[in-house]
Amino acid sequence: MxxxxxxxxxxxxxxxxxxxxxxxxxxxxxxxxxxxxxxxxxxxxxxxxxxxxxxxxxxxxxxxxxxxxxxxxxxxxxxxxxxxxxxxxxxxxxxxxxxxxxxxxxxxxxxxxxxxxxxxxxxxxxxxxxxxxxxxxxxxxxxxxxxxxxxxxxxxxxxxxxxxxxxxxxxKKPRLPFSQIYHENEYRQDEDVSYNSLEEYNEILSSYYKDRTNGVRSDKWTSQMAQMLSQPQRMYMKEFIENKNFGKR
Amino acid sequence: MxxxxxxxxxxxxxxxxxxxxxxxxxxxxxxxxxxxxxxxxxxxxxxxxxxxxxxxxxxxxxxxxxxxxxxxxxxxxxxxxxxxxxxxxxxxxxxxxxxxxxxxxxxxxxxxxxxxxxxxxxxxxxxxxxxxxxxxxxxxxxxxxxxxxxxxxxxxxxxxxxxxxxxxxxxKKPRLPFSQIYHENEYRQDEDVSYNSLEEYNEILSSYYKDRTNGVRSDKWTSQMAQMLSQPQRMYMKEFIENKNFGKR
The missing domain is CATH 3.40.109.10 (NADH Oxidase)
Incomplete structure (x- = not known):
């Protein structure tokens, strides 16, 4: 390589x-x-x-x-x-x-x-x-x-x-499964397949955190994301960028 | 290297x-x-x-x-x-x-x-x-x-x-002068200095095009940009991305 x-x-x-x-x-x-x-x-x-x-x-x-x-x-x-x-x-x-x-x-x-x-x-x-x-x-x-x-x-x-x-x-932190990121010819939308593969990824990430922290952390990716996204961040952004004359129209 | x-x-x-x-x-x-x-x-x-x-x-x-x-x-x-x-x-x-x-x-x-x-x-x-x-x-x-x-x-x-x-x-197409792209500690705003350096860049780009096209093209970068930007493009974008639920707020 x-x-x-x-x-x-x-x-x-x-x-x-x-x-x-x-x-x-x-x-x-x-x-x-x-x-x-x-x-x-x-x-x-x-x-x-x-x-x-x-x-x-x-x-x-x-x-x-x-x-x-x-x-x-x-x-x-x-x-x-x-x-x-x-x-x-x-x-x-x-x-x-x-x-x-x-x-x-x-x-x-x-x-x-x-x-x-x-x-x-x-x-x-x-x-x-x-x-x-x-x-x-x-x-x-x-x-x-x-x-x-x-x-x-x-x-x-x-x-x-x-x-x-x-x-x-x-x-190195393990990334999402290849099949989550890469689609062929068109975007796949089978929600069950997609969510199952996220649950498999949860296991991988969980054991990554366990190994690194002697068992203290064992976060799942989906929970990290749900937690983070439940709290809207930087909501001033739209107004701010428009005041800087970006993305106004 | x-x-x-x-x-x-x-x-x-x-x-x-x-x-x-x-x-x-x-x-x-x-x-x-x-x-x-x-x-x-x-x-x-x-x-x-x-x-x-x-x-x-x-x-x-x-x-x-x-x-x-x-x-x-x-x-x-x-x-x-x-x-x-x-x-x-x-x-x-x-x-x-x-x-x-x-x-x-x-x-x-x-x-x-x-x-x-x-x-x-x-x-x-x-x-x-x-x-x-x-x-x-x-x-x-x-x-x-x-x-x-x-x-x-x-x-x-x-x-x-x-x-x-x-x-x-x-x-390889010559890029903007280093001094246009890179600022130290804060953004420089001397319009004359900045425009002069763009005019120097025009010369560089012009001779690049001349050499490549046996003199047929000799565009300046500032004219290319002015020309391109005088015609607003893809103005449907704001509505389209918001319909896709991006950047709505």
């Missing part, structure tokens, strides 16, 4: 890092790898903010729900959906672009573009022996994050990525 | 493939690599539909704007945002999850999850010597694509990925 496939299959999120900052060369190569990802109609609708400032990192760590590894890592990247430079082009070239930029379609394009770039950066990092962790917790409080980063209209911080030298070696 | 970084930096989209289908083993390893990507709070909110059926592939190629490489490739994958199995869990476990599932936050989570998985699949494919092309054109007509794939409520096809043995060797 080639090195890249091994890197991909061995992914696990790292939540404790050595106190070694990335070098400028490392940051540059990571960002260049991010930029090499595919982008919808070459629109390149994203930006990356690298946070080095200690105070800012600590503020972000707190905003993300006191996740220490947002502050303590080799580097902290924030990926933003970004149509601001396209707005600027419209302005400078005297062409009306607002209806496009404010569309749900272009919001999706920008989120997808940013995500493809982020995943490239993560894989590049892991291939260099670094560890990564996505930080969706930034969305706990985007208005504050937004202010801290001075992100203008049409720039929306989506998530962070902590990168650094791993100071832990967690086990 | 390691093999993975080389693969990432060498990416180019392939739009002509040999007539060699992927093997089941190849499909399986690609999907497993996709599944190894990070996922928000372990929610795994996506599905992949692999289309083999010849008629279906041709219908999709037409819907995507007569892109022949949607039908002619080694395999065609469609990535979907998927919260349907979470809906099923809520139903079976008697827990109210609809408010969560219909939130803009969870719509973003599902789009990001699907995109990270897709990018893993693409990189795995490229490391195996295969070529890939993202097919956002599926969003030209999602209602029809949706019907063809029998995607239920809370399953939203986002884009396709054509994979196969490359039958062309295009050049």
């Amino acid at each position: 080639d090195q890249t496939i091994q890197t991909l299959l061995n992914h696990r999120s790292i939540r404790r890092f050595e106190n070694t900052p990335l070098t400028e060369e490392q940051i540059e190569i990571l960002v260049k790898c991010a930029q090499s990802a595919s982008t919808s109609s070459f629109i390149q609708a994203y930006s990356i903010i690298g946070v080095k400032d200690r105070e800012k990192k600590e503020a972000l760590a707190e905003l993300a729900g006191n996740q220490s590894y947002v502050a303590n890592n080799g580097h902290f990247f924030i990926f933003c959906a970004d149509l601001y430079r396209h707005h600027l082009i419209g302005e400078r070239e005297g062409i009306k672009v607002e209806e496009s930029l404010e569309s749900t379609e272009k919001f999706m394009v920008a989120v997808i573009d940013a995500s493809l770039a982020a995943q490239n950066l993560c894989i590049a990092a892991e291939s260099m022996g670094l560890g990564i962790c996505y930080i969706g917790g930034l969305r706990n409080n985007l208005p504050e994050v937004n202010k801290l980063l001075r992100a203008p209209s049409l720039v929306l911080p989506l998530f962070g990525v902590s990168v650094g030298y791993p100071a832990q070696n967690p086990e | 390691d093999q993975t970084i080389q693969t990432l930096l060498n990416h180019r989209s392939i739009r002509r493939f040999e007539n060699t289908p992927l093997t089941e083993e190849q499909i399986e390893i690609l999907v497993k690599c996709a599944q190894s990507a990070s996922t928000s709070s372990f929610i795994q909110a996506y599905s992949i539909i692999g289309v083999k059926d010849r008629e279906k592939k041709e219908a999709l190629a037409e819907l995507a704007g007569n892109q022949s490489y949607v039908a002619n490739n080694g395999h065609f994958f469609i990535f979907c945002a998927d919260l349907y199995r979470h809906h099923l869990i809520g139903e079976r476990e008697g827990i109210k999850v609809e408010e969560s599932l219909e939130s803009t936050e969870k719509f973003m989570v599902a789009v990001i999850d699907a995109s990270l998985a897709a990018q893993n699949l693409c990189i795995a494919a490229e490391s195996m010597g295969l070529g890939i092309c993202y097919i956002g054109g599926l969003r030209n007509n999602l209602p029809e694509v949706n019907k063809l794939l029998r995607a239920p409520s809370l399953v939203l096809p986002l884009f396709g990925v054509s994979v196969g043995y490359p039958a062309q060797n295009p050049e």
Whole structure:
């Protein structure tokens, strides 16, 4: 099996890092790898903010729900959906672009573009022996994050990525059964078959947690999900993104 | 430079493939690599539909704007945002999850999850010597694509990925300047500096097109973008995704 496939299959999120900052060369190569990802109609609708400032990192760590590894890592990247430079082009070239930029379609394009770039950066990092962790917790409080980063209209911080030298070696968490994720020719909808396979997956995940915690935890995936989803989170999001001029129409 | 970084930096989209289908083993390893990507709070909110059926592939190629490489490739994958199995869990476990599932936050989570998985699949494919092309054109007509794939409520096809043995060797398209994409500590907003750097990029892209087309094309990036964005596309999207119960609140 080639090195890249091994890197991909061995992914696990790292939540404790050595106190070694990335070098400028490392940051540059990571960002260049991010930029090499595919982008919808070459629109390149994203930006990356690298946070080095200690105070800012600590503020972000707190905003993300006191996740220490947002502050303590080799580097902290924030990926933003970004149509601001396209707005600027419209302005400078005297062409009306607002209806496009404010569309749900272009919001999706920008989120997808940013995500493809982020995943490239993560894989590049892991291939260099670094560890990564996505930080969706930034969305706990985007208005504050937004202010801290001075992100203008049409720039929306989506998530962070902590990168650094791993100071832990967690086990890989078993994913959903292949048959849940992969469908052939069309989407299967047999609810009983589907739910049975989720129950089998519950067993696998349960014994994964038991093994790792000496029997303290034995969560089922379906219960984790039901529990999490019973409490609506970040319900300010729709209004917030529309105020940033994303997905308004 | 390691093999993975080389693969990432060498990416180019392939739009002509040999007539060699992927093997089941190849499909399986690609999907497993996709599944190894990070996922928000372990929610795994996506599905992949692999289309083999010849008629279906041709219908999709037409819907995507007569892109022949949607039908002619080694395999065609469609990535979907998927919260349907979470809906099923809520139903079976008697827990109210609809408010969560219909939130803009969870719509973003599902789009990001699907995109990270897709990018893993693409990189795995490229490391195996295969070529890939993202097919956002599926969003030209999602209602029809949706019907063809029998995607239920809370399953939203986002884009396709054509994979196969490359039958062309295009050049790599130069990306935006590093300084456009990467910001330190906060988002820079000097419009003049930013627009000047876009004009420098115009020169680079212009000579790229000139070299490739013996002078026939010499597009500037800013003009390409202004032109594209002056014509709003896929404006049915907001209503369509809300009808699929995504991003309603």
